[in-house]
Amino acid sequence: MVTTLPFVSLPVSQADVTYEYGPDSELREGVEPGIVEEFSIDASDQFPGTSRTVWVHRSAGYSPSQKSAVMFFNDGWWYLDPDGEVRGGTVLDNLAATREVPQMIGVFVDPGVVDVDGAPTKHRNAEYDAFDDRYANFLLHEVLPRVESRFAISSDPMMRGICGGSSGGNAALTAAWTRPDGIGRVIALNASFAQMPEGNPYPALIASESIKPLRVLLHAAHRDLNWNSRDDNWFAESLETAAALARAGYEFRLVTGDGGHSPNHGGVLLPDALRWLWA
Template identity: 70%
Template structure:
């Protein structure tokens, strides 16, 4: 049975495009809000000198003693903020109420802050743009154990995922790539692959490394940064990475939208991106 897509006119101008949110991005009558707990990390082995906040979301009816799936979200508060562009907690509540996801804990992790001569300084790009396993190890070895002190969490990497946008998007892909034994699913909204020091390694690696079971959801914006330039082209790097996923036979999906470098379209896509990402592996 085919899926019928309602007609939507194509915008002729791509200079200033925004997308309307669907019903799963708003608090719904009859859906009990989940619980959100915040804690502070005042130290880190993997990122010495950094501090950060973490928010843990559990939907209503969550059973603490039943091993749960886990979804990490980079740029924590930006993604969990109920009045923000993504509204991750609201989305997780609605999808849980509809039984569209396995029992899941959302872990929203802020990038680290460094004290530089008394001035709090973001450590975001150092953590998110680096192509190595440090950030993934930080999540799995430092953040996850704090969650596990409170709640039962599945050991299956296919029941652990990660989501992010911009630099947080390429951090999500890099984390899943470098730690496939810990993270089996990833969402990247308009990722900044072009900012990875030394260039985007994913297209070459995907064509030379053995195929993994990891599932990826990619989003690209047609007017992303440097979209029509030969260097630092964020749109082209996302398309190159998606093409490499296709050639390597990965279970992946790409959505290309209009507009520029904005969290709006990713926020609109989040409910269906999560639904797709967490389908049972065929």
């Protein structure tokens, strides 16, 4: 089967571009909004001294007798905000209404906040850019049990996904890479692999290690930071990671756009990214 796409002109200017949202990013007529619950985590074993808020979304029609998939979203409220650039809850409601994803609980997790000399300071980069299993363990052992106390969640790693952008994209891939026994599906939007403290580990790791049971969608922006520079090229690091996945034989997809380092294009892509991820 061949899919025919309508003609879209290629931007000639090297200036930034903005993408228009599709109908799945707006609440559709006849689609009942889901329910969102909120809780706080004021102490953490993996990240001592941090506190954060978590929002748990379930779409209308949820059946408590059926075990649910779970989708973690890094940068919690940024990704849930119905007036923001990603609109995760709205997207999940629309896809649930058409049954294009399995019954799913969306877990929107804010990065931690620490007290530095009396001022609340984001712990985001320390959590998201690190190449270790702490963030995965935090999700699986500190966040997920709170969700499981309210909902029946499948224990199958391929019924658990994670999505994030920029440093949150780093965290999404790292969580699944280090704990494929707990998370099997990944969306990394505009990932900032270039700013990981020891550099981007993924091209070499993917090429040298046995294939992991992961399904991965990467998004890269042509005009990401330093896109035309020899060093610290965020666009090139995403392409090299994608090429390594392709050569290794992973079930993966790469989507590129002409924007800059912005959540806009990733937000526009989210409905179709979720469709592909959970197909």
